[in-house]
Amino acid sequence: MKPFRKLINQLLVSLAIVGATSVITxxxxxxxxxxxxxxxxxxxxxxxxxxxxxxxxxxxxxxxxxxxxxxxxxxxxxxxxxxxxxxxxxxxxxxxxxxxxxxxxxxxxxxxxxxxxxxxxxxxxxxxxxxxxxxxxxxxxxYRLQDLDKDGIPEFDSRDDRFAYAFTSYAASAYPLQIWQYRQGKMVDVTRRYPKLIANHASELWKEYNKIKQQDDGKGFLAAYLADKYLLGQGQDGWRRVQQVYRKSDKAQYFAQLRKFLRETGYAK
Incomplete structure (x- = not known):
């Protein structure tokens, strides 16, 4: 009986070790x-x-x-x-x-x-x-890594996340285009070097605004659109269009907030 008990004890010890190992794993x-x-x-x-x-x-x-x-x-x-x-x-x-x-x-x-x-x-x-x-x-x-100018070096195709929640909820926020290049340990904002991409992006934002304006005030889309227009050097035209379409009762407050935000984020002077 003693050899049998010894075998049982060894088996129990082995099972305990395996069980502990399993828990750790x-x-x-x-x-x-x-x-x-x-x-x-x-x-x-x-x-x-x-x-x-x-x-x-x-x-x-x-x-x-x-x-x-x-x-x-x-x-x-x-x-x-x-x-x-x-x-x-x-x-x-x-x-x-x-x-x-x-x-x-x-x-x-x-x-x-x-x-x-x-x-x-x-x-x-x-x-x-x-x-x-x-x-x-x-x-x-x-971001997305893309060789936008076909020079063999990828760019970081992204968006300006500072616009999240700036004028509306996250779900209703929109974002201007933002493109970065990595250069010897630093990230460089090169968005303005891609006017065609910015113009296409602004056009899409304007279309989206017109789709949702009946269900939402569109503040987020108009803000991102205006930022894109500033990147193109067309800030005055952007303001004209935004002021034409946004006619709600809080327009004075919204426009003042938008001007301040665009200056703080470097889009407007």
């Missing part, structure tokens, strides 16, 4: 997102103890088999979700500024009903042999 699942271009490889690893929690987020960048950066990334809260790229499950590793040295983009979503996306962009500094980073806030809208 279920409550803290380790995951990894990767991306690669040539001999540059990026990896983001993190633990996922709960469905919407992300902890121990760590970024590694490997160059020709050598780990050059191994860094635990700070999080504003445990709901900051590493998402790879916005439209792919891989980390974007690509040349953003034409210097033949790939950058690494780590995108994060902060959680919530409709907010927010930000990017950590890493560039390699040959002098120090290290990676340096910057953070770009995208708000609700995110």
């Amino acid at each position: 279920d409550t803290a699942k380790a995951e990894t997102i990767t991306g690669q271009l040539g001999n540059i490889r990026a990896e983001i690893s993190f633990d996922k103890p709960e469905e919407y929690q992300y902890k121990n987020v760590r970024l590694q960048i490997i160059r020709a088999g050598k780990t050059v950066l191994d860094q635990k990334l700070s999080q504003e809260n445990e709901y900051d979700k590493p998402i790879g790229g916005l439209f792919t499950d891989k980390i974007p590793v690509l040349n953003l500024d034409g210097d033949k040295e790939p950058e690494v983009i780590a995108d994060f979503f902060t959680g919530g009903a409709h907010c927010c996306v930000y990017s950590l962009i890493y560039r390699y500094d040959r002098t120090s042999g290290q990676y340096k980073s910057m953070r770009q806030e995208w708000g609700n809208g995110g």
Whole structure:
């Protein structure tokens, strides 16, 4: 009987260990997102103890088999979700500024009903042999990487998220076009270099305003439209059209608020 009891005890201990291991695995699942271009490889690893929690987020960048950066990334809260790229499950590793040295983009979503996306962009500094980073806030809208001028270098096609809630609810807000280029560690607003895209965007905003004006006052769409017109150097014409169509009782207050906002955000002087 003693050998049998010993065997039972060993089995119970083994089951306890397996059970404990299972609990640990279920409550803290380790995951990894990767991306690669040539001999540059990026990896983001993190633990996922709960469905919407992300902890121990760590970024590694490997160059020709050598780990050059191994860094635990700070999080504003445990709901900051590493998402790879916005439209792919891989980390974007690509040349953003034409210097033949790939950058690494780590995108994060902060959680919530409709907010927010930000990017950590890493560039390699040959002098120090290290990676340096910057953070770009995208708000609700995110971005799309597109080579808009066909020069082989992508632009960040986005929108000005400062217009969210500025004049109306989030659902009724609209946004002017915003285009960025990454240049040696800095993001440069180059929206005004693309007048055709701005004009098309303004035209779409005007059409949308006319579609919804019977159900909504359209303040959000008119504000974004006027901002686009300022980007085109057509602020006076934009004001003329906005003042013609918006005739509600709060027009004086709305126009004053709109002028102030456009000055504060740099669209008007």
